[in-house]
Amino acid sequence: MATTTPRIRRHAPWTPYAFMAPFLVIFATFVLAPALLGIWMSLHDWDFMLENRPFVGLDNYLALFDSTSAVFEMFWNGMRATAIFTVASVPFLVAIPLALAVMLNRRFPGRTVFRAIFFMPYVLGVAVVGLLFRFMLDPNIGIVNGLLGTSIPWITAQPWAWISLVAMTVWWTLGFNTIIYLAGLQDIPSELYDAAKVDGASAWQQFRHVTLPGLRTVQLFVVTITILASANMFGQALLVTNGGPGDSTRTALIVMLAEGLESFRMGSAAAMSYLLAVFLGIVSIVQVLAMRERRPRWQS
Numbered sequence: 001m002a003t004t005t006p007r008i009r010r011h012a013p014w015t016p017y018a019f020m021a022p023f024l025v026i027f028a029t030f031v032l033a034p035a036l037l038g039i040w041m042s043l044h045d046w047d048f049m050l051e052n053r054p055f056v057g058l059d060n061y062l063a064l065f066d067s068t069s070a071v072f073e074m075f076w077n078g079m080r081a082t083a084i085f086t087v088a089s090v091p092f093l094v095a096i097p098l099a100l101a102v103m104l105n106r107r108f109p110g111r112t113v114f115r116a117i118f119f120m121p122y123v124l125g126v127a128v129v130g131l132l133f134r135f136m137l138d139p140n141i142g143i144v145n146g147l148l149g150t151s152i153p154w155i156t157a158q159p160w161a162w163i164s165l166v167a168m169t170v171w172w173t174l175g176f177n178t179i180i181y182l183a184g185l186q187d188i189p190s191e192l193y194d195a196a197k198v199d200g201a202s203a204w205q206q207f208r209h210v211t212l213p214g215l216r217t218v219q220l221f222v223v224t225i226t227i228l229a230s231a232n233m234f235g236q237a238l239l240v241t242n243g244g245p246g247d248s249t250r251t252a253l254i255v256m257l258a259e260g261l262e263s264f265r266m267g268s269a270a271a272m273s274y275l276l277a278v279f280l281g282i283v284s285i286v287q288v289l290a291m292r293e294r295r296p297r298w299q300s
Contacts, residue, residue: 038270046267053267060271071259075272077247078255079279081237085251086230089166093226094219097174101181102211115182119175126172130239133168137240155241161249165236173229177222184218185211220291224284231280252276 042060044053063069064076104115121129136143137154145151154164188211196206212219234253237243243250252272260269 038273041267042270042274044267046265046270048264048266056267060268061275063268064271064275071268071272074255074259075252078250078252079276081248081250082231082233082252082276084162085165085233085237085249086227088162089169089230089233090223090226092166092170093174093177093230094223096170097177097222098181098215098219100174100178101185102207104178105182105185115179118178121172122175124172126235127239129168129172130235133164133236134240137164156245158245158248161241161245165233165240165249168240169230169233169236177226180218180222181215184215188214216291220288223291224287227283227287228280231276231283 043055043057045056045060046053063071066072100118104111104118134155135141139145139151139153139156142154144154152160154160192210192214193206196210201209232253233251234257237249237251238254241249243254256269256272256276259272260266
């Protein structure tokens, strides 16, 4: 009985590109084209009130480094506020979700319910969370001071304003990082923990020598996206403190919004956004290089 060779189905050379076309169209429309337009705008005196938008080259970028320019102090104050929030929030948004993920990865009654409870705030919009905390933390009529019997200026004085914004952001977003950590914990073979127990490893030793190395790639991802998200903080500061007290919580994105949509200097605002993007790119590269897995010298 003769055997027949299965036919290999061949496709046209353009088939893969047809499958990619919908994504490429969306990417080009909503990412690539706006990015190129933003670069073009940053090289012009782009004012909506002007009929002509003259080409100014790198003047918008140079003004951000010129201490005598009108935008210098405003922009770098915004960058400082962004840095303060990022440094203050990222450690909590990395460590607390990791601890929660380790606890929620254990088997106990109601585990699924607790997972949903911790993730639930993340589905709320920033407008909902911002207004909720704005009224809760109001120094005069807020429920927090009412319950504590205090008169702490949570949103009208420092360092309370930063404490409030960090606490609010951690409560709101820790669920996302927790889910990412949980997914990473599922991929760590249980045999590694069994072997560690046989060797007499304590819970801390298992966490240090099994859990953390197994989550190295996941942790790199979590730290990277958390830094980028914190550096782009906007809604919390705008809704809760309105950039105050003074300009202390006026982050870089708030400065860009005011420069572009209130002062109508879109070219200058675009230059600010690309300079922030360069800083974030440098920070991300340094962080990836610092956290990447290093092979022992004898393997290299």
